[in-house]
Amino acid sequence: MRIHHVQVACPRGGEDAARRFYGTGLGMTEVPKPPALAARGGCWFRAYDEDGEGGGVAAAEIHVGVEEPFTPARKAHPALVLGSVAALDEAGARLAELGFDVDWTERQTFAGYQRCHAFDGAGNRVELLAEESAQSE
Template sequence: MRLHHVQIAIPVGAEDECRRFYVDVLGMREVAKPPVLAARGGLWVGCAEVEIHLGVEEDFRPARKAHPGIQVEDVDALAERLSTAGIAVAWDENLPGYRRFHVFDCFGNRLEFLQPV
C-alpha cells in the first residue's frame, strides 16, 4: 500500500485563492480533475509523488491540528520562499532526524514540511 492523496477541505468558491497559495507560492502544479469530479468544484494539486485534493465543503472549518506531512528536498529554501510571501513559518525541533516546520494555508489548514537530516 501507499498513499495516493490527501484531501483538505476548502470553502465554496475558494479555488482561485487556493491556486495562488498552492501553485504560485508553494510551487505545486494543478492536476486535472475528471469532468464528473470537476463539476463538484475544488482543486487538485501535486508535485513529485504528492497529491493534495482541495475539496469544497459547505460547512467549512479549517483543520488546525490534522495535517499532511510533506517531505521536501530543501526545507530551508521552502521556508524562505514562504516567509518572503508573508506566510508565518513555525519551526519545530521535536522530531528527531528531521528539520521541519508548520504553516497554515490561505484558509487556516495546517501543513507540515520536513526534510531528513
C-alpha cells in the same frame, strides 16, 4: 499499500488561495480534475519525483475540496517531505513572502528531521519537513 492523495478542505471560492499556497508557494503542479468531479469546485495539485512532470512519478498529491460549512484543520494535517533542508528553508521563506503563516517553533522536535508548519489559504495546517542528512540539493 501507499497513499494516493490527501484531501484538505477550503470554503467555496477558496481555490485561488489554494493555488497560491500549493502551486506558487510549494511549487506543486495543478492537475485537472476529472469532468465528473470538476463541477464540485476545488482543485488538485501534484508534486513529481526528481525526474519531473514529463517522465516523473507522482510523489505527492493534494486534493483541495470545497466544504460547507467550512472549518480549517488546525491539528490534522498532511506532512510533505522536501528533498533537502535548503529546500525546506526556501519553501518556508517563499510561503512567508506570499503572506502565509509559517511556524518554525518545532523545527528541531522530530528526530532526524527539520520541519515547519504552515497554514494554507484556508487556514489548514500543513507540515513541511526534510531529513537532517539531506543538507544540500
